[in-house]
Amino acid sequence: MLRAILSDDLPRSRLLAVLLAVILVVLAAAPFLLPGTRALETAARICMFIVLVASYDLLLGYAGIVSFAHTMFFGMGAYGVAIAAAHLGPGWLPIGAGAAAGVALAALTALAIALFSLRVRAIFFAMITLAVASAMAVLVSQLSGITGGEDGLNFRIPRELTPGFRLLEEPVFGTRITGRVIAYYLVFGTCLALFLVMLRVVNSPFGSVLQAIRENAFRAEAIGYRVVVYRAAATCLAAVIAALAGAVFAVWLRYVGPGTTLGMEIMIDILLMVVIGGMGTMYGAVLGATIFVLAQNYLQALMERAAAATAGLPLLPDILNPDRWLLWLGLVFILSVYFFPAGIVGRLRGRA
C-alpha cells in the first residue's frame, strides 16, 4: 500500500524516513498542533514551497535543465486567480476559471520557450528563461490597470474559506474549525496530491528517460528517444504544477503582488532549497523547503540578535545584519554545489 502511494520510491534511509514522517504529521495536523496564525501561515508556506521546489527539481534534478522562469509560471497561476477574483467577484467559479486560465497560459509559454531554446542548445534555455521572466515581471508592474502594478491585488475569496466562517459550532481538540482551517486543508490536500503525482511521474518510464537525458543527452537520442520532446514535456509539466501551486497559494494569501510571486528573490530561494535539500530526488524538495522556510522565519531573528551583540566591532555587524542573510545563503549554496551536490537527502542515503 505504502509502496504504491510512494510509487516504489522509498526514502531508503531510516533517518530520512523519520524526518519525512514528522514533517508529514506536523503539516497534516498543523491547525491542531500549532496554535496561532503565524504558525499556520508558515505551515501553508512550507506546503506550497514543497510543491514548487519539487516541480523545479523535476526540471533541474531529473531533466538537468536550468530554468529561471519558474516563479513566472508560479505567478501566472497566482495572478490568474487574483485577476479573475478581483474583476469577477468572489466565488468558486471565477477562482476555478482564473486558475485554469493561468495554468493554460503557463503551459503554452513553457512550450514556446522550450521549443525555441531547447531545439538549439540546452544552455540557451537558462538565458532565455531569465530574459523572459524579467520581461514578464516588468510587464506585470507596468500593466497596473489589470494586475495592480507594484501594489499587487487584494481580492475576496468565497466565504467558506474566510476566518469568519464556522463549519462546526463546537471546537475540535480545542481548535475552532474556521474557514481558515478549511483553506489550510485545501492547500495541504492539493499540495500532497501534486507531490504524489510528481513522485509517480519521476518514477515512471518517462522519468527514467528524463534521467537518461540528464546523464547523456546524445546517447539518449541515439537510443531513439526524442530528447527535445521529452525536455519540452518536462518543462510544460513543471510549469503546470508550479502554476497550480501558485493558484492555491493565491487563494490562501488572498493577495498577489510582484514581490510574493514573481521576484528574482523567490527564484533564488527555490534554487537554494533544491540544492540544499538534494537535486534529483523529490524528498530533497520536502527537506529543503521545510528547513529553508523555518530558517527564513527564525534564523533572521537570530542574526539580528548576533548583529546587535557585535555592534561595537568593525565589519561583523554589517555581515551579520539580517538583510545580508543572502550572503550566507549564497556561500552555503556554492559550497553545497561543490561538496554536496546530492544535498541533505544524498548524504542521508549515502550513510545508510
Place this chain on the structure above:
Amino acid sequence: MSRAPEHAPTFTRPPLARRLEPWLPVLLIPALMLAGLVLIPQGSSWLTLTVSGLAMGMMIFTIASGMTLVFGLMDVINFGHGAFISFGAFVGATVLLALPGMAGAADMPANVAAVALAIAAAMAAAGGLGLGFERWIVRPVYGSHLKQILVTMGGLIVAEQLIHVIWGGEQIAVPRPETLKGAVTFAGAALEKYRLLAVAIGLVLFLGMRWLLRATRLGLIVRAGVENPEMVQALGYRIRRVFVLVFVAGSALAGLGGVMWALYQEVITAGMGNQIMVLVFIVVIIGGLGSVEGCFIGALLVGLLQNYVAFLEPKAALVSNIALMVAVLMWRPQGMIPVVKAK
C-alpha cells in the same frame, strides 16, 4: 576518334542574394534605423534616439564581448558576469566621488583625467574580481554547464551582497563631470555629449578588439582556441593561460561597461548588473554564442530597438527585445553569426 567533350568551365557571378547573405546581419542595423526613421515622426527625435541607442548598444557590447569570448573559448557560461558590472560601477563611482576637484571643475582635461582614472580603477577591480572568480568559482566546475550556471549564480549573489556590505544598501548618485554634462545641438536634435563619448569609446573598443583578434599572434591563438582548443594545446600553447587572460580581460571590460553605464544612468545600485545581464543574454544569443562580430551587431540592434520602442510605446521596450530574439532564432537558430566549432 571523337573530340574531347567541351568542358571549359563557365564562371557565373553568384546571384545578388547569395553574395549578400554574409552581410545580412550587418545590413539589419541600417534597416532598423530606416524603419525607425519611417515610424518616428520628427527627424530630430529620431537622431537623438539613434545616438542614444547606439550609445546603449556600445555599452552592452563592451559588457557582452567578454562573456561571449569566454564561452567560445572554454565553453563556460558565466551567469555571474553581472557582478563585474556592478563592482566596476561602484569602484568607478567611488573614485569619481573622491575626486570632486577634478570631476567637478569645468575643465576638460581634468574631467577626462578623472573619468580615465575611474575607468582604470574599475577595470583593475573588476579584472581582479574576475581572476578570483575564475580561480575559486569557475575552475572547479569545468565541463558541467548545470553546475556552472548554479555556481556562478551563487557567486553573483555573494558578490552583490558584498557590495551591500561595503557600500551600504542604498543607491548612489553618480554625477557626470562638468564638461560631459549637457548636449550639443546638431541638425535640430539635442545630442547628449556623454552619449557621443560612449559611442566613441565603444567604437574604439570594437575596432581595437577586432585588430587584436585578427592581426596579432595572441588573437590568432584565441581564435584558434575557439575553434579547436585541443589542437591548440597539442601545438604547445597553454590554452588555460589564454583562457584565464581572456576571462580577466572580459571581466575588466564588464567593469568598464559598468562605469559607462553608471555615468549614463547617473545612479547605481548593487542589482544593476543583473538587470543589464538580461539585455546581455539577449545580445549574446542573437549574435551567436562565441562570436564577437555577432555580439557587436546584436548589441547595436538591441540598443536601437530598445530606444525606438521606448519612444513609441514605453511599456513594450523589454518585450520588443524578446520579440527580436524570437525572430532572430527563427531565422538563424544558432544566432546571426554562428561560431564554427571543429568537432
